[in-house]
Amino acid sequence: MYAFEYHRPSSLDEAVALLTSEDIKPLAGGQTLIPTLKQRLAMPEALVDLGRIEALKGIRKEGDAIVIGAGTTHAEVAASEVVRGAIPALARLAGLIGDPQVRNRGTIGGSIANADPAADYPAAVVGLGATIHTNTRTIAGDDYFQDLFTTALDENELITAVSFPIPQAAAYEKVANPASGYAVVGVMVAKTAGGVRVGVTGAGPCAFRATAIEDALARSFTPEAAKGVAMPADGMNSDIHASAAYRAALISVLASRAVAACGG
Amino acid sequence: MNAPAKTVGTSVKRTEDARFLTGRGRYTDDINRPNQLHAAFVRSPHAHAALGEIDKPSAMDVPGVVAVFTGADMAADGVGGLPCGWQVIGKSGVPMKEPAHPPLAVGRVRHVGDTVAVVLADSRHAARDGAEALMIDYDPQPAVVHLADAGAAGAPQVHDEVDGNVCYDWEIGDQAATDEAFGKAAHVTRLELVNNRLIPNAIEPRAAVGEYDPADGSYTLTTTSQNPHVIRLLMCAFVLNLPEHKVRVVAPDVGGGFGSKIFHYAEEAVVTWAAAKVGRPIKWTAERSESFMTDCHGRDHVTTAELALDADGTFLGLRVKTLANMGAYLSTFASSVPTYLYATLLAGQYRTPAIHAEVKALFTHTTPVDAYRGAGRPEATYVLEKLVEKAARELKMDPAELRRKNFIQPDQFPYQTPVALAYDTGHYEASLDRALELSEYSSFAERRAASEAKGKLRGVGFSCYIEACGIAPSAVAGALGARAGLYEAAEVRFNPTGSVTVFTGSHSHGQGHETTFAQIVADRLGVPMANVEIVHGDTNRIPFGMGTYGSRSLAVGGSAIARAIDKIIDKGKKIAAHMLEAGEGDIEYKDGVFSVAGTDKSLTMGEIAFQAYVPHNFPHDKLEPGLDESAFYDPGNFTYPAGTYICEVEVDPETGHVHVDRFTAVDDFGTIINPMIVEGQVQGGIAQGLGQALLEGAVYSDDGQLVTGSYMDYAMPRAQHIPDYRFDFTCTPCTHNPLGAKGCGEAGAIGSPPAIINAIIDALGPLGVDDIPMPATPLAVWQAIQDAKGGTARAAE
Numbered sequence A: 001m002y003a004f005e006y007h008r009p010s011s012l013d014e015a016v017a018l019l020t021s022e023d024i025k026p027l028a029g030g031q032t033l034i035p036t037l038k039q040r041l042a043m044p045e046a047l048v049d050l051g052r053i054e055a056l057k058g059i060r061k062e063g064d065a066i067v068i069g070a071g072t073t074h075a076e077v078a079a080s081e082v083v084r085g086a087i088p089a090l091a092r093l094a095g096l097i098g099d100p101q102v103r104n105r106g107t108i109g110g111s112i113a114n115a116d117p118a119a120d121y122p123a124a125v126v127g128l129g130a131t132i133h134t135n136t137r138t139i140a141g142d143d144y145f146q147d148l149f150t151t152a153l154d155e156n157e158l159i160t161a162v163s164f165p166i167p168q169a170a171a172y173e174k175v176a177n178p179a180s181g182y183a184v185v186g187v188m189v190a191k192t193a194g195g196v197r198v199g200v201t202g203a204g205p206c207a208f209r210a211t212a213i214e215d216a217l218a219r220s221f222t223p224e225a226a227k228g229v230a231m232p233a234d235g236m237n238s239d240i241h242a243s244a245a246y247r248a249a250l251i252s253v254l255a256s257r258a259v260a261a262c263g264g
Numbered sequence B: 001m002n003a004p005a006k007t008v009g010t011s012v013k014r015t016e017d018a019r020f021l022t023g024r025g026r027y028t029d030d031i032n033r034p035n036q037l038h039a040a041f042v043r044s045p046h047a048h049a050a051l052g053e054i055d056k057p058s059a060m061d062v063p064g065v066v067a068v069f070t071g072a073d074m075a076a077d078g079v080g081g082l083p084c085g086w087q088v089i090g091k092s093g094v095p096m097k098e099p100a101h102p103p104l105a106v107g108r109v110r111h112v113g114d115t116v117a118v119v120l121a122d123s124r125h126a127a128r129d130g131a132e133a134l135m136i137d138y139d140p141q142p143a144v145v146h147l148a149d150a151g152a153a154g155a156p157q158v159h160d161e162v163d164g165n166v167c168y169d170w171e172i173g174d175q176a177a178t179d180e181a182f183g184k185a186a187h188v189t190r191l192e193l194v195n196n197r198l199i200p201n202a203i204e205p206r207a208a209v210g211e212y213d214p215a216d217g218s219y220t221l222t223t224t225s226q227n228p229h230v231i232r233l234l235m236c237a238f239v240l241n242l243p244e245h246k247v248r249v250v251a252p253d254v255g256g257g258f259g260s261k262i263f264h265y266a267e268e269a270v271v272t273w274a275a276a277k278v279g280r281p282i283k284w285t286a287e288r289s290e291s292f293m294t295d296c297h298g299r300d301h302v303t304t305a306e307l308a309l310d311a312d313g314t315f316l317g318l319r320v321k322t323l324a325n326m327g328a329y330l331s332t333f334a335s336s337v338p339t340y341l342y343a344t345l346l347a348g349q350y351r352t353p354a355i356h357a358e359v360k361a362l363f364t365h366t367t368p369v370d371a372y373r374g375a376g377r378p379e380a381t382y383v384l385e386k387l388v389e390k391a392a393r394e395l396k397m398d399p400a401e402l403r404r405k406n407f408i409q410p411d412q413f414p415y416q417t418p419v420a421l422a423y424d425t426g427h428y429e430a431s432l433d434r435a436l437e438l439s440e441y442s443s444f445a446e447r448r449a450a451s452e453a454k455g456k457l458r459g460v461g462f463s464c465y466i467e468a469c470g471i472a473p474s475a476v477a478g479a480l481g482a483r484a485g486l487y488e489a490a491e492v493r494f495n496p497t498g499s500v501t502v503f504t505g506s507h508s509h510g511q512g513h514e515t516t517f518a519q520i521v522a523d524r525l526g527v528p529m530a531n532v533e534i535v536h537g538d539t540n541r542i543p544f545g546m547g548t549y550g551s552r553s554l555a556v557g558g559s560a561i562a563r564a565i566d567k568i569i570d571k572g573k574k575i576a577a578h579m580l581e582a583g584e585g586d587i588e589y590k591d592g593v594f595s596v597a598g599t600d601k602s603l604t605m606g607e608i609a610f611q612a613y614v615p616h617n618f619p620h621d622k623l624e625p626g627l628d629e630s631a632f633y634d635p636g637n638f639t640y641p642a643g644t645y646i647c648e649v650e651v652d653p654e655t656g657h658v659h660v661d662r663f664t665a666v667d668d669f670g671t672i673i674n675p676m677i678v679e680g681q682v683q684g685g686i687a688q689g690l691g692q693a694l695l696e697g698a699v700y701s702d703d704g705q706l707v708t709g710s711y712m713d714y715a716m717p718r719a720q721h722i723p724d725y726r727f728d729f730t731c732t733p734c735t736h737n738p739l740g741a742k743g744c745g746e747a748g749a750i751g752s753p754p755a756i757i758n759a760i761i762d763a764l765g766p767l768g769v770d771d772i773p774m775p776a777t778p779l780a781v782w783q784a785i786q787d788a789k790g791g792t793a794r795a796a797e
């Protein structure tokens, strides 16, 4: 780790005021940022710890949506009665992230800001059609993930909350990387008023909707319909843990299991 | 006075755990000396490069940096290379090649992580800043990484003086007899396999603190070692040329070794040497990424094996050809692992009359490979037990019955195998039968049907392993090329007021010696366990020690303690005879009490001990004061733990995920001192075997970068992977040591991988899959299924 300045503001305004250059980074749970610093892969001038900002915390139901503050930990989401009642698939997803230590520190805002191609939350953002709230605007989930570790966020724009519309039914299925726990492939299937959504993480450079499977499920919301779609391996991630073909095959398999879990 | 209740055979709770679980362990990294410097090692980013200029000022300019040393500095001081402890003599008498292994590279770097320079600074961070700033001219060159390439014509040379990268080409067994056996075989089963390279991953990274005292010219090295005396011997005699009496090596609490902390590493020699150079203590603790790159790796074999059988399944002959990866340099034990600890085990539990094995060891531009839990024996067991299971499939015989048919029978011991070893005792059918029962093998078909109904595939796999532990009878070890005897030393000191201090050359780094050894001492001397202190890990306190590895601590180290106790009792009898005015021959000893046969005259051990230290009227010509005895125990043979492991897996054919549903282990470890500790050892061993079978595999890119250099990519077994174990023990006591004990530390890691892999192959059989590599990751299993289907999914890629 290189030396850096450390700030711990207690309000969002203070935090925003401190984030004046690209060399000053917000720090949330630190589960990605701290290892990066320890390996000397980043050299920020200062860190702005968001951990004491009350406005970023908490889970609440607002109309037809569940709104989760950016600073909410994975463990809090997994255990939340509100989330479990309205979108159990989201609570399950949070509970499948990493290990207890990671879930007790890592936050939804940090995860979504970081946009790791293998992170779990992106499948929910895309699959449930979430909205990202920032200190300056709102961004539709479908427009948010752009590429590998690349999002619609501007430099020093802060995520404040994520709101998830409550679906009629939803389920999340994941094949975890045995080493890291991240998703080799994760699939969120949701039946919503606007139709069936299938959000996929782990398989490509960033989370995406598997429209071919969505179409098949629109016609017949059954596991067989999902499994019947052969996803192309083109453009899928390939590494020592999973080939592109394997990932492509897993999307259909996991989508079919999620449909079954939705009662389809 | 009643002697305390006997403890041997009972699950006494581990006395050392109180300190470990409350954060009071004393590890090397806990040590801080006044005025100490921190060392950071500069490591090669290239697998192979010529080493050009090292610009010391670039690091010296960093604030806090005090010194920078390179290989040239050590060479100028006459520092030697890190030695190898076993000489292997290859075919037609050609000795193995032992290229120089300087602690800091000279002229050339040979693997990613090779140690190039050391930067000493006032703080850890400054040292790391200095290491990062150090400018080094590398001229990268082509590297050879994989075994299949290392021996090929035109392959890059790891060492100029080692032609074709061949360290040795060795054989064992009777080739003519084996050929003849194959000539008359009704059936030959053939197998090609890879034993995957593993990275040890002890929870405590390696660390070392070097100190020099100019007052008396003495050195102290505190290090994370499984064998401090061996480190002192090697470092003094071969590397630093220091007199042993001026060097103290301490291995305090050590957080796991699994073999990786046996070896003498460069960093130990460098901090010791540099402490004298700069006149300040020097501390180094590895970062986890350094551990991945520089702790010796394990396994890494490529093997072809053939088993010749007659028509009814009797084994006639076994032929094995193995390539073994040594990595870039020959580590301390490396040469012995794929030879004496591997090929000598190929008889397994069977009466195979003719065996011939050839092993070619090759250098590559990778981290050195050496002993890792099991060391050679897991590789042998994997070859043999996969081969036997395949033969059973081909002959459509029950795999348990094919094994049973070929077992060495109880009345055939001692049994001389065709590959050097002579097994003293065993009862293989007893373990097999108990394991069959415990695993409910007879109802497997019902469970398979139940799995099928859920869309899953269930399989069962066997492994009947044997290992040679208690390394080693010095005569045998010497004949096999060991450059030292592998006995063990112990000193038992009765203190005047009745407590006992035991100094052992074994080293505990997770094994629980402080409990197990104390149980032996307490029972034999009739003192409470609380009065027994086990001291280990310090060359200044312990007479000598060969250390802990190869499941030798109880069988060899414990036996040394038992011998020293015998001497204490003999001396006690002399004292009792004198005190009780009886003939020495009339003194009987039992449970801590010396008595005169046929009388009610007796003295307790405590009274004897006290008298030994206040000997007002001892006859000086016959009886010395004091009660302190030591013994060096050299075992008469290896010990041969053996057992049967049965694994049941459930495979998800759509994702390739393997779930180990039940795992049955029946082991014969001879006499067991503490069943709880033994079960813990077996559990941990199986967890590591499961890691090898399902999760772990070091992956190098073709240019020699370690792809699995962190926990993001190197998968370790976690609690969630560990199955429902079913354990039991059978017992044929070891016939040649005073404890009847055989050793239990490695069995789990040795026996489990083939059981797991055999079970997966059994599960996938209906899909036409007939082999699966280790680690059987979801990808590997899924890919095997696709390949069996005819490559449809591949085509889509």
Ligand SMILES: Cc1cc2nc3c(=O)[nH]c(=O)nc-3n(C[C@H](O)[C@H](O)[C@H](O)COP(=O)(O)OP(=O)(O)OC[C@H]3O[C@@H](n4cnc5c(N)ncnc54)[C@H](O)[C@@H]3O)c2cc1C
Pocket: A025, A026, A027, A028, A029, A030, A031, A032, A033, A034, A050, A070, A071, A096, A097, A098, A099, A102, A105, A106, A107, A108, A109, A110, A111, A113, A114, A116, A118, A119, A120, A121, A157, A158, A159, A160, A180, A181, A182, A183
């Ligand atoms: C061992 C391990 C296993 C893991 N396994 C998984 C897994 O299975 N699935 C999974 O999804 N993830 C996994 N993770 C990642 C984990 O979920 C992290 O929580 C997440 O990636 C980052 O969240 P954080 O709160 O720790 O953010 P930090 O590490 O603090 O920050 C991450 C990045 O986001 C930025 N940032 C943080 N908060 C905000 C904000 N409010 N607005 C804008 N930018 C912000 C930071 O500046 C930084 O660049 C794992 C991590 C580890 C260490």
